[in-house]
Amino acid sequence: MSESGAAHLVEAGADAKDPAASKARLRLWLKLLKATKHVESELRENLRVTFDTTLPRFDVMAALYRAEAGLKMSELSSVLRVSNGNVTGIVDRLVIDGILVRIPVDNDRRATTVRLTKAGREQFAEMAARHEAWINSLLDGVDAGEAQQMTDQLERIARKSNRKGA
């Protein structure tokens, strides 16, 4: 199988060409997960105590803040990469709270556009500023150059998820 020697680390059989690289990638994945979970959990806590809201709600609001004209439910679920049914529930609650409105789409009675209300936009503007500061503080072990470099490397991991056709 492997032409390179030095493989007396024979543990759980990664049947890859380069076991050392495979282990390095596995360690990277575990660390990636750990760092992400850590930041996510701090963020969740901050959103909860400061604004009495949640990360999924914040994500929906962020997506709609960027898209001033609003988004259809399917666009929202595609941008956020969560299931359709999931978006339904989160939007339902945000509508009840007066943060979002559903607007029928002309010429297609199946679809709905979702948009931030004025109150929703104002609330989000506040949250976004605090959010950036939190992130800045949570990632303060990484300088700007490293951040840029890591962003590019992560891009290569996430890229596959973007390709539309073939």
Add this chain to the structure above:
Amino acid sequence: MSESGAAHLVEAGADAKDPAASKARLRLWLKLLKATKHVESELRENLRVTFDTTLPRFDVMAALYRAEAGLKMSELSSVLRVSNGNVTGIVDRLVIDGILVRIPVDNDRRATTVRLTKAGREQFAEMAARHEAWINSLLDGVDAGEAQQMTDQLERIARKSNRKGA
């Protein structure tokens, strides 16, 4: 601008006066989240179709595979960084499926140790091998050197979650 050398004497704090760095960190965070979610979602799908199981179940089994003597519920929830109540539910289902056993702890009737059954260990050994191969493939855009480097950088982000007394 003030003398920049003083900053690191005070604290390894985020420099609120550097908007460019702040934006770079924000972009890094968004990309981190995206890459992690992408890999997580592929993994979830693979576990579902190949082994009819879930990521949380896999995580519990992985932790217990490493700890041959088993772990107490509280240790499990601490290792996995999820709430106590959460672990209770996942373990309940794994016990029903014969993958885990709960064992009373001597001299402390409050506590329970959880351990993989023989069947559980065998199942996990299979899954671990496939899991490593999946990760290896999902992260194939990153070579071993980069992986090592990124792992170290991520360590700096996750580290704060570990320090007990600053």
Add this chain to the structure above:
DNA sequence: AGAAGTTATTTCAAGCCTAAAATGTTTATG
């Protein structure tokens, strides 16, 4: 010993999440 505090775990309420089925609408095709 008995009260008070601490620790380990479970239960609970509410929300998040997914895959799959269901509903209603539009478009394409015979």
Add this chain to the structure above:
DNA sequence: CATAAACATTTTAGGCTTGAAATAACTTCT
């Protein structure tokens, strides 16, 4: 036109997740 196929969204069933409250057992202090 009718009907089949495709589409947008919601509903459903089941599991995950959290924070807080509830139980039960252990420890400490007087």
